[in-house]
Amino acid sequence: MKIHILDKTNSVLNNFIAELRNIEIQKDAMRFRRNIERVGEILSYEMSKHLSYSREEVETPLGIKEVLLPHDELVLGSILRAGLPLHLGVLNYFDRIENAFISAYRSHKSDGDFDIVVEYLAAPSLENKILILVDPMLATGKSLESVYEALKSHGVPKEVHLISVIGSKFGVDYIKDKFPENTNLWIATVDEDLNNRGYIVPGLGDAGDLAFGIKL
Ligand SMILES: O=P(O)(O)OC[C@H]1O[C@H](OP(=O)(O)OP(=O)(O)O)[C@H](O)[C@@H]1O
Ligand SMILES: O=c1cc[nH]c(=O)[nH]1
Ligand SMILES: [Mg+2]
Numbered sequence: 256m257k258i259h260i261l262d263k264t265n266s267v268l269n270n271f272i273a274e275l276r277n278i279e280i281q282k283d284a285m286r287f288r289r290n291i292e293r294v295g296e297i298l299s300y301e302m303s304k305h306l307s308y309s310r311e312e313v314e315t316p317l318g319i320k321e322v323l324l325p326h327d328e329l330v331l332g333s334i335l336r337a338g339l340p341l342h343l344g345v346l347n348y349f350d351r352i353e354n355a356f357i358s359a360y361r362s363h364k365s366d367g368d369f370d371i372v373v374e375y376l377a378a379p380s381l382e383n384k385i386l387i388l389v390d391p392m393l394a395t396g397k398s399l400e401s402v403y404e405a406l407k408s409h410g411v412p413k414e415v416h417l418i419s420v421i422g423s424k425f426g427v428d429y430i431k432d433k434f435p436e437n438t439n440l441w442i443a444t445v446d447e448d449l450n451n452r453g454y455i456v457p458g459l460g461d462a463g464d465l466a467f468g469i470k471l
Contacts, residue, residue, distance in 0.1 A: 256431045261301060262444040268297050272443050275420065276459045287465045288340040291391050291420060295344020298418045298441045299387075303348065305416075305439060306385070327385045330412070332378060334359050334390040334402050337462035341389045345418065352387075353379045357405060359398040361453070369453065371401040382410030391462045393422035393442065395453050396429035403434060416441060421458055423449045 261268055271290045274280045281287050308323040332355035333342035346352065355378030361369040386406070390399060399417065415438040417430070422445045430440070448456040464470065 256434055256436070256438045256440055258427060258440045258442070259301065260442055260445055261298065266297075268294065268443060271297075272420070276457065281459060281465050284466060284468070291337075291340040291462070291466065292344035292347070294391075294420050294443050295341040295389065295418065296347055298443065299345040299348045302387070302416050302418065302439070302441050328383075329353065329385045329387060330355055330379060330381055332357060332386060332388045332402070332406065334388075334398055335375070336467055337392060338390045340466055341391050341418065341420065345387060345389060353384075355379065355381075355406070355409075357402045359402055367451065371397045373401050373405045376405055376408075378406060378409045380410045381406060381412045383413050384410075385414045385416065386412035387416045387418060389418040391420040392455060392458070393417075393419040393426040393430070394449060394455050394458075395423075396426035396433070399430055400433045414438075418442075420444070420462075421446060421455055423447075423455045423458075425449050426455075 271293050275287060275290050306325040306327050309326045310321055311324050313320050313322050329349055329352045331342060331345050331352045333339060335356060335358045357373060358375040359371050359373050362372045363369045415434055417440045419442045422442050424445055424447060427445055446455050446458055450456050
């Protein structure tokens with residue numbers, strides 16, 4: 256897996272990540288969602304440089320211009336709930352992409368451990384297409400692993416791109432051998448720790464709750 260950690264280069268992306276983490280600013284759910292969306296836009300722009308391009312002609316009012324345009328068949332898959340604003344960010348840059356939605360939640364056991372439950376999956380065929388799988392938080396990596404396993408019933412993509420906002424070192428390491436070798440991970444930033452409840456530290460808290468409110 257090739258890992259691209261975007262905050263290794265300073266850019267305006269740092270503002271959006273700082274606001275997502277900030278305990279006061281993150282209380283504004285609309286700004287929180289929009290900041291995740293903006294990070295999705297930046298990450299998908301970077302990812303777009305690694306797609307395949309072919310020559311096409313565009314007719315302007317004054318002549319013909321040869322341009323290089325991406326030609327891959329793309330499928331954008333998001334993990335509910337927190338994946339939704341990130342999904343929108345990628346969708347903003349890929350107008351004709353196909354879409355997939357997969358639910359994943361943590362089912363907690365009495366010993367404090369948890370399993371990932373995948374219940375809902377709506378996806379087109381992935382056969383020979385490029386799968387872009389997005390989830391803002393890569394904590395233990397178990398959600399991405401389970402969702403990818405579930406998506407295998409929809410065909411074999413020729414390439415996988417993972418897009419995430421904040422990862423833990425543990426999670427990034429964990430998923431390395433759970434995806435095909437030619438997978439790329441595009442992630443804004445990676446934090447040192449995970450706590451005993453599987454939350455990224457310092458992270459930002461619970462992305463799904465911050466974007467959409469507390470669930471029972
Ligand atoms: O890497 P993992 O340890 O699997 O954790 C990451 C998962 O946790 C969050 O979802 P959550 O379970 O909080 O659901 P939500 O989006 O509905 O809040 C996040 O969006 C990931 O899907
Ligand atoms: O830190 C974490 C871990 C899982 N889910 C979140 O939203 N945040
Ligand atoms: Mg959550």
